[in-house]
Amino acid sequence: MASDTVLILGAGHAGFQLAASLRQHGCDGRVMLAGDEPVLPYQRPPLSKDYLDGKTGLDLLLMRPEAFYRDHKIELLHGMRAEAIDRAAKTVRFASGERVEYGHLVLATGARNRQPPLPGIELDGVCYLRNLAETDDLRARLTAAEHIVVIGAGFIGLEFAAIARGKGKEVTIVEMLDRVMARVASAPVSQVFAEAHRKTGVEFVFGAQAVQIAGAHGRATGIDLADGRHLPADLVLISIGVVPNTELAAAAELPVANGVLVDEVLATADPAVSAIGDCASFPCRHAPDNALSRLESVQNAADHARCVADRIVGKPHPYTALPWFWSEQGPLRLQIAGLTTGFDRAVTRGDVESGQFSVFCYRGGELAGIESVNRPADHAQARRLLTAGRQVTPEQATDESFDLRAAATVRPG
Ligand code: FAD
Numbered sequence: 001m002a003s004d005t006v007l008i009l010g011a012g013h014a015g016f017q018l019a020a021s022l023r024q025h026g027c028d029g030r031v032m033l034a035g036d037e038p039v040l041p042y043q044r045p046p047l048s049k050d051y052l053d054g055k056t057g058l059d060l061l062l063m064r065p066e067a068f069y070r071d072h073k074i075e076l077l078h079g080m081r082a083e084a085i086d087r088a089a090k091t092v093r094f095a096s097g098e099r100v101e102y103g104h105l106v107l108a109t110g111a112r113n114r115q116p117p118l119p120g121i122e123l124d125g126v127c128y129l130r131n132l133a134e135t136d137d138l139r140a141r142l143t144a145a146e147h148i149v150v151i152g153a154g155f156i157g158l159e160f161a162a163i164a165r166g167k168g169k170e171v172t173i174v175e176m177l178d179r180v181m182a183r184v185a186s187a188p189v190s191q192v193f194a195e196a197h198r199k200t201g202v203e204f205v206f207g208a209q210a211v212q213i214a215g216a217h218g219r220a221t222g223i224d225l226a227d228g229r230h231l232p233a234d235l236v237l238i239s240i241g242v243v244p245n246t247e248l249a250a251a252a253e254l255p256v257a258n259g260v261l262v263d264e265v266l267a268t269a270d271p272a273v274s275a276i277g278d279c280a281s282f283p284c285r286h287a288p289d290n291a292l293s294r295l296e297s298v299q300n301a302a303d304h305a306r307c308v309a310d311r312i313v314g315k316p317h318p319y320t321a322l323p324w325f326w327s328e329q330g331p332l333r334l335q336i337a338g339l340t341t342g343f344d345r346a347v348t349r350g351d352v353e354s355g356q357f358s359v360f361c362y363r364g365g366e367l368a369g370i371e372s373v374n375r376p377a378d379h380a381q382a383r384r385l386l387t388a389g390r391q392v393t394p395e396q397a398t399d400e401s402f403d404l405r406a407a408a409t410v411r412p413g
Contacts (some may be wrong), residue, residue: 002027003024003103004029004030004103005029005030005032005100005101005102005103005104005368006027006030006031006032006102006103006104006105006312007028007032007034007092007100007101007102007104007106007107007250008031008033008034008106008108009030009034009092009105009107009108009109010034010035010107010108010109010245010277010279011033011034011035011037011041011078011083011108012035012041012110012277012301013043013044013277013301013302013305014108014276014277014296014301014302014304014305015033015034015035015041015106015108015276015277015305015368016041016063016064017274017301017302017305018099018106018305018308018404019031019033019069019072020063020064020072020074020110021075021106021140021305021306021307021310022311022312022313023027023072023073023074023357024094024309025161025310025313025315025352026286026313027309027312029072029103030075031072031073031074031075032074032075032077032099032100032277033075033076033077034077034080034082034092035076035077035078035080036079036080036081036320037079037080037096037131037132037133038078038079039058039063039132040063040064040065040066040069040076040078041062041063042058042061042062042063042132042158043062043063043298043371043400044130044131044298045130045298045317046060046159047061047130047132047134047135047358048129048155048156048159049128049163049328050160050194050297051139051159052129052138052139052142052159052163053133053137053166054139058132059151059167061132062134062392063170065131065248066337070116077094078325080095080096080098081094081095081143082094082095082109082248083095083248084248084251084252084323085105085129085248085249085251085252085272085273086252087102087252087270087273087398089101089106089253090103090272097280098235100182102272103272104272104273104274104293105272105273105274106272106273106274106275106280106308107248107249107260107268107274107277107280108276108277108279108301108305109244109245109246109248109279110159110244110245110277110278110279111130111243111245111296112130112242112243112245112249113128113130113221113238113241113243114238114240114241114242114243115240116151116210116238116240117246118210118211118212118213118222119211119212119213120212120213120215121182121217121247122284123219123220124214124218124219124220125215125219125220125229125233125234125235125236126213126220126236126238127141127154127235127236127238128237128239129160129239130242132178134179138160138237140223141169141235142163142164142169142235143167144234144243145164145169145234145235146169146170146234147169147170147172147222147232147234147235148161148164148169148170148171148172148233148234148235148236148237149171149172149173149174149223149231149233149235149236149237150171150172150174150236150237150239151172151223151236151237151238151239151240152174152175152238152239152240153173153177153179153180153181153182153194153204153206154180154181154183154184154239154240154241154242155177155181155184155327156239157173157239157328158180158181158193158197158327159327159328160237160239161173161197161329162197162200162202162203162329162330163237165197165200165201165202165330166200166243166330170201170202170206171201171202172202172203172204172227172231172233173197173202173203173204173205174205174208174210174223174231175177175204175205175206175207175208176207176208176209177206177207178206178365179191179194179295180193180194180197180220181327181334183192184325184336184370185334185336185340185361186340186343186361187290188346188348188352188357189359189371189373191335192332192352192355192373193332193358193373196329196330196331196332196355197329199309199331200281200330205225205229205231208225208226208227208229209225209226210223210224210225210226210241211220211224211225211226211293212224213236214230215240219234219270220233220234220235220236220269221234223236226279226287230353233397235323235353242278242282242296243281244258244259244260244278244281244294245279246259246260246275246279249268249273249275249279252273254268254270254273255268255269255282256281257281257292258273258281258292258294259279259280259281259282259292259294260275260279260280260281260327261275261283261292261357262274262275262280262281263282263283263318264282264318264319265308265316265318265319266280266282266285266307266308266311266319267311270343274308274311275285276286276301276304276305276307276308277296277300277305278292278295278296278299278300278301278303279295280303280304281293281294282294282304282319282398283411284339285318285319286323286338286339287339287340287341287366288342288363288385288392290379290411291341292337293395295323297323297325298325299321299323299325300321300323303319303321304319307319307321320411322337322338322383322387323337323338324336324337324338324341324379324383331355331374332355332373332374333370333373333374333376334371334372334373334380335372335376335384335385336369336370336371336372337369337370337372337379337382337386337387338361338367338368338370338371338382339361339368339369340361340363340368340371340385341368342363342368342369343348343361343362343363343369344362344363344364345361345362346359346361346362347360347362347379347394347397347398348360350375350378350400350402352363355373355374356373356374357372357375358370358372358373358374358375358378358379358382358397359371360392360394360397360398362394366368367386367392369382369386370382370385370386377405378404381404381405381407381408382404384408384409385404385407385408389409390406390408392404392407
């Protein structure tokens with residue numbers, strides 16, 4: 001029956017987890033997982049890490065082998081691009097012309113690469129790193145490349161740079177802002193990571209804006225900066241963030257604002273349609289004033305999915321999960337718990353020089369988030385502390401003899 005059908009659009013982290021959680025929680029209706037990529041659902045984080053490096057193959061990327069979907073009666077619609085939603089008829093039209101009816105529709109369409117409007121952007125050798133096809137292309141090109149320019153010093157650009165340097169390539173990173181990971185990490189963390197990359201030979205150009213990709217015979221040969229400088233390159237990686245895939249929702253007249261707008265249970269304005277993962281903008285318990293937030297992380301995608309699965313099987317609850325993130329760049333592992341947006345005070349625990357430390361970020365006197373560099377135990381306690389809403393004063397945070405584990409476990413008073 002169509003009314004029993006949960007149709008999920010997008011077979012990435014969020015879509016996969018929703019299908020799996022629905023079955024795990026005893027949903028016995030039809031579960032259809034439609035994705036426009038021609039492969040089984042796979043994990044994205046290794047794309048810019050071990051998979052790009054050639055240390056793991058496709059088998060280790062896959063969320064589950066094909067038999068899992070068969071055994072759990074999850075109908076996988078591979079290579080199926082949804083083109084339009086008819087909310088009145090409760091149907092979705094795919095690019096193939098096929099129409100599928102739903103009882104509940106979940107948008108899990110993720111995000112796509114942001115493409116700067118630069119002359120020369122179409123040249124051969126200009127690459128992106130978002131999906132498997134792009135990574136396979138990049139992996140192949142990396143072998144032959146000699147001079148690489150990365151535009152954007154965010155997680156993905158830096159992870160890519162670490163691997164490219166490991167393969168002996170010349171790497172220059174061009175960043176508009178004045179430090180690496182400026183939008184997601186505190187200044188001490190940025191400094192340590194930039195220094196570590198520099199030590200391996202990566203060059204940075206901060207406060208710089210690319211104005212053109214230069215080329216010859218259809219191939220990229222470098223980039224031109226606004227200040228007149230030219231950086232030669234035979235491979236240019238564009239990693240300046242993503243744009244949420246909201247067009248389907250907008251065309252179906254669902255409210256959209258930097259993501260498909262959802263409420264605290266992740267439902268859109270239409271109760272028969274939910275949105276999860278990178279494409280959803282939701283009121284976040286951990287943001288200042290529960291601000292609408294659109295987060296890009298595996299944790300967010302998977303926890304959103306679990307929350308919607310609970311609602312579909314009749315156990316609705318507001319979404320409250322603590323956001324957390326990670327990045328691996330060479331020997332450095334950054335783990336962030338909480339949302340540090342707008343923090344006004346930061347203190348450090350551990351020794352920054354040794355490359356093992358945590359930064360406790362406070363907003364209005366309250367602990368907002370903790371960034372840990374090669375201190376996984378701090379991160380584990382940070383998640384417990386923040387989930388429980390417990391406070392650690394800046395003085396306690398900086399005092400290495402203060403027991404974080406106990407603070408995370410024992411109720412004060
Ligand atoms: P996605 O995983 O992007 O899946 C969305 C899917 O929907 C895609 O397959 C897309 O093609 C498909 N789709 C879009 N439109 C349609 C349509 N109309 N019809 C059908 N299908 C459609 N996060 C971390 O927490 N830690 C990390 O270390 C980390 N590393 C990352 C490294 C890379 C290279 C990338 C790209 C991301 C990384 N992330 C990391 C972020 C994380 O992978 C994303 O936040 C997560 O994948 C979001 O899941 P999602 O299901 O919302 O979107």
